[in-house]
Amino acid sequence: MSGEDKLPVLAFPSCKDATNPPPTKLEQAIAAMRAALENRPAIDRSAPATVAQDIPDSFSPVGVPRSKPEGPRSGSGRGAIVLAQGAVAPTKHSLPIPARDNTMRRITAIHLPRFAMERWLRWAAQNTLAPPDDLPVVLAVEGTHGPVVHATNRAAELQGIHIGARVVDMRALCPDLRVEFADISGDRVALEKLMIWARRWCPWTATDGATGLVLDTSGSDHLLGGEAAMLREIETRLSTLGLSARLATAPTHGAAWAMARFGGVRRICRAQDLAAQLSPLPVRALRLDGDTVVLLQRLGLKTVGDLAAVPRVSLARRFARAPLAKNPLLRLDQMMGHLGEPVSSPDDPPRFATQSALAEPVQDPEPHLPALCDTLCADLFAAGFGARRVTLTVFRTDGEVSQISVAISQPSRDPDHIRRLFDGKLERIDPGFGFDLITLVAAVAENLPTVQTRLEGGADDGAELGRMIDRLSAKFGAGAVRRPTLRDSHIPERREGWQPAMAGEIVPPAPLRTLRPIRLLDPPEEVRVLYGVPEGPPAQFVWRRVTHRVTRFAGPERIAPEWWADRPGTRLRDYYRIEDHTGCRFWLYREGLHGDGRGGDPRWMIHGVFA
Amino acid sequence: MLGGDATLSEVFCPIATDGAAIGFVLAVLDMHKHAREKPLLWVQDRLSRRETGRPYLAGMTRPMQVIAVDVSRPIDVLWAMEEGLRCPALAGVIGEVWGDPPALDFTATKRLALRAETHGVPAFLIRRAAHPNLSAARLRWNISSLPSRADPHDQRAAGAPMWRADLFRARWQTPGDWVAHHDGEKLVLDHGVEASAHDQHRARA
Numbered sequence: 001m002s003g004e005d006k007l008p009v010l011a012f013p014s015c016k017d018a019t020n021p022p023p024t025k026l027e028q029a030i031a032a033m034r035a036a037l038e039n040r041p042a043i044d045r046s047a048p049a050t051v052a053q054d055i056p057d058s059f060s061p062v063g064v065p066r067s068k069p070e071g072p073r074s075g076s077g078r079g080a081i082v083l084a085q086g087a088v089a090p091t092k093h094s095l096p097i098p099a100r101d102n103t104m105r106r107i108t109a110i111h112l113p114r115f116a117m118e119r120w121l122r123w124a125a126q127n128t129l130a131p132p133d134d135l136p137v138v139l140a141v142e143g144t145h146g147p148v149v150h151a152t153n154r155a156a157e158l159q160g161i162h163i164g165a166r167v168v169d170m171r172a173l174c175p176d177l178r179v180e181f182a183d184i185s186g187d188r189v190a191l192e193k194l195m196i197w198a199r200r201w202c203p204w205t206a207t208d209g210a211t212g213l214v215l216d217t218s219g220s221d222h223l224l225g226g227e228a229a230m231l232r233e234i235e236t237r238l239s240t241l242g243l244s245a246r247l248a249t250a251p252t253h254g255a256a257w258a259m260a261r262f263g264g265v266r267r268i269c270r271a272q273d274l275a276a277q278l279s280p281l282p283v284r285a286l287r288l289d290g291d292t293v294v295l296l297q298r299l300g301l302k303t304v305g306d307l308a309a310v311p312r313v314s315l316a317r318r319f320a321r322a323p324l325a326k327n328p329l330l331r332l333d334q335m336m337g338h339l340g341e342p343v344s345s346p347d348d349p350p351r352f353a354t355q356s357a358l359a360e361p362v363q364d365p366e367p368h369l370p371a372l373c374d375t376l377c378a379d380l381f382a383a384g385f386g387a388r389r390v391t392l393t394v395f396r397t398d399g400e401v402s403q404i405s406v407a408i409s410q411p412s413r414d415p416d417h418i419r420r421l422f423d424g425k426l427e428r429i430d431p432g433f434g435f436d437l438i439t440l441v442a443a444v445a446e447n448l449p450t451v452q453t454r455l456e457g458g459a460d461d462g463a464e465l466g467r468m469i470d471r472l473s474a475k476f477g478a479g480a481v482r483r484p485t486l487r488d489s490h491i492p493e494r495r496e497g498w499q500p501a502m503a504g505e506i507v508p509p510a511p512l513r514t515l516r517p518i519r520l521l522d523p524p525e526e527v528r529v530l531y532g533v534p535e536g537p538p539a540q541f542v543w544r545r546v547t548h549r550v551t552r553f554a555g556p557e558r559i560a561p562e563w564w565a566d567r568p569g570t571r572l573r574d575y576y577r578i579e580d581h582t583g584c585r586f587w588l589y590r591e592g593l594h595g596d597g598r599g600g601d602p603r604w605m606i607h608g609v610f611a
Numbered sequence: 612m613l614g615g616d617a618t619l620s621e622v623f624c625p626i627a628t629d630g631a632a633i634g635f636v637l638a639v640l641d642m643h644k645h646a647r648e649k650p651l652l653w654v655q656d657r658l659s660r661r662e663t664g665r666p667y668l669a670g671m672t673r674p675m676q677v678i679a680v681d682v683s684r685p686i687d688v689l690w691a692m693e694e695g696l697r698c699p700a701l702a703g704v705i706g707e708v709w710g711d712p713p714a715l716d717f718t719a720t721k722r723l724a725l726r727a728e729t730h731g732v733p734a735f736l737i738r739r740a741a742h743p744n745l746s747a748a749r750l751r752w753n754i755s756s757l758p759s760r761a762d763p764h765d766q767r768a769a770g771a772p773m774w775r776a777d778l779f780r781a782r783w784q785t786p787g788d789w790v791a792h793h794d795g796e797k798l799v800l801d802h803g804v805e806a807s808a809h810d811q812h813r814a815r816a
Binding site: 583 | 629630633635665676680682687699755759765
């Protein structure tokens with residue numbers, strides 16, 4: 001069913017047919033209405049250039065310029081916002097370019113009607129505080145006039161306690177009511193965790209309100225044996241977590257949302273019978289706020305079908321300026337697919353991913369890693385890509401996700417190399433009571449064309465070095481494997497900085513003309529002067545409880561503080577190269593001068609050791 | 612002997628804060644083929660870094676590419692050295708270990724030596740505050756500083772450094788005692804007689 005046959009035929013004569021030259025007031029009004037209707041494409045015509053660039057095409061390969069979509073994407077979240085602020089709802093035939101069919105995808109909505117209560121019950125059971133089943137329990141939140149019921153269990157529901165009522169009233173109704181306080185933010189965090197865990201079924205998931213999840217399961221259902229089997233599998237998995245869920249799969253987000261909440265059990269809706277299945281649902285199924293629902297009911301529009309039958313123009317006139325949550329026309333368009341509403345996942349789904357579903361929960365991912373690496377690298381090879389960051393994720397049976405990732409300095413698709421980077425890291429993964437799904441994902445991938453290695457069989461130097469840096473960085477952390485960089489400073493300890501070697505090639509600093517020590521003590525250590533002389537370094541000093549007698553010295557070399565970087569009052573340094581009686585050569589400096597007004601007597605510090 | 616086959620050498624420092632061992636090792640590394648354009652892996656444990664500082668590239672005789680690895684335990688130094696020795700793109704691997712850790716036993720040094728010889732990457736184990744216990748290192752040195760040569764431009768100043776190189780155990784040659792210095796291109800070993808004469812000369816002076 002396309003959008004056009006949903007559009008009501010205008011009762012008015014159109015402008016083209018109005019051949020009579022004197023325009024009546026009615027005709028002027030019609031012209032104004034048409035102009036308002038045309039308004040939306042006018043916005044859209046100017047918008048595509050920017051909107052289309054802003055929308056990331058999430059299935060485009062990472063590291064390659066994203067391809068621009070051909071037509072204007074009315075299926076973007078931004079488009080919806082523009083619409084919400086814009087004047088009138090879109091009409092499909094008024095678009096200059098035919099829009100993408102928004103009913104092509106398969107969206108699964110998961111509604112968890114008792115999420116807060118079930119989470120609390122699970123927590124209570126773990127802490128042996130669980131109430132008996134027949135005891136009414138409510139979770140309360142603070143309202144403006146005292147606590148308000150936020151969630152109920154079944155026993156409380158049977159007693160007539162409903163969500164949104166005040167707790168004191170409900171206590172009067174049911175004296176043995178047990179009241180606990182709800183953890184709203186904890187629920188939200190738990191729902192986000194569950195959203196990540198739901199990636200086991202499809203790569204693209206998002207939270208949907210406080211008690212729902214939405215999954216873009218286009219093309220993922222066949223892995224679980226079709227949509228009906230997939231919905232059964234999801235429901236079973238969630239019930240093992242102690243969560244009761246209502247599910248539906250439909251071509252649009254709005255339709256899936258409505259069917260999960262107001263349709264039957266595990267409803268599956270095809271694109272062709274979208275209108276037929278949705279029309280008996282109440283108008284609440286349109287995701288409108290309470291006031292708008294009451295308003296529609298006062299207008300006598302009880303079901304979605306009633307609303308769809310109303311002429312568009314009259315609805316458009318009433319709800320032109322309404323925001324999305326109050327605009328039944330926009331919601332209806334979203335539900336029917338006239339207006340796109342993609343699942344806005346917080347992060348891009350990976351392009352290269354492989355998974356291994358296990359028959360039984362296991363604790364150790366190691367035996368499965370080589371096969372996963374092989375598959376992932378074969379995928380990367382087929383696409384001409386190499387991975388820069390690889391993430392191993394295990395989906396635990398208790399609804400948690402645990403993952404570790406390794407970084408690679410140069411793009412690689414060598415399965416042995418990737419597998420070796422996980423050596424010693426797999427212990428850090430928290431298996432809980434076991435996991436039954438492992439995924440290996442190339443979270444960052446870059447173009448890696450196939451290159452011919454040298455004919456005589458020698459290894460490519462850069463690749464060898466990169467692999468060694470990867471292994472060392474994976475074992476000790478990227479901050480422990482470093483390369484020196486030259487900085488623009490003449491203070492010795494600031495001249496050389498160290499950067500992680502993963503960052504790439506760094507030009508080595510050139511030696512100075514003046515002699516510098518081969519080792520630098522960081523920080524410099526103070527020495528105790530035993531026998532000082534007015535000029536030059538001390539004749540004898542104690543460093544680390546060893547007395548050194550200076551036999552030869554050269555200097556001083558004065559290094560002034562950098563006034564633009566140092567704190568005021570930093571003293572200058574006079575450096576001496578000295579040799580002691582055992583032949584050891586040190587780099588000694590005096591910090592400050594006598595009477596420079598920056599502290600007391602100058603201190604003697606040892607800063608480096610010569611070869 | 613020097614600059615020939617890549618193998619594992621152990622260098623002991625009688626005085627922990629002496630920089631002679633570093634200078635000696637870098638001079639030996641200069642004599643290996645293709646060593647100049649390749650990077651050097653330099654592994655330090657925490658105590659070596661605390662007590663004797665970090666490598667300072669401005670003080671080296673030529674521009675050098677260094678990949679520094681900072682680890683905390685001696686056993687990690689050995690692990691990182693083994694990883695580095697597997698990579699033929701390195702000019703050499705230097706590991707600094709403080710004291711006599713139990714992990715650094717005969718087996719560990721043998722692993723390092725075999726790996727260095729297999730892949731042709733010279734390895735140096737610089738040991739401070741350590742005893743020359745049982746080890747499979749093919750060359751074992753004792754390196755200490757000698758009073759340096761006179762500076763031709765400044766009679767009060769120290770000139771080019773000289774080291775006393777005591778090869779107390781070697782697999783393929785007879786041990787010996789030399790006076791070593793770096794002449795800008797390569798390491799030069801003079802005989803111990805001259806070294807002792809030099810010592811006496813210094814003592815008289």
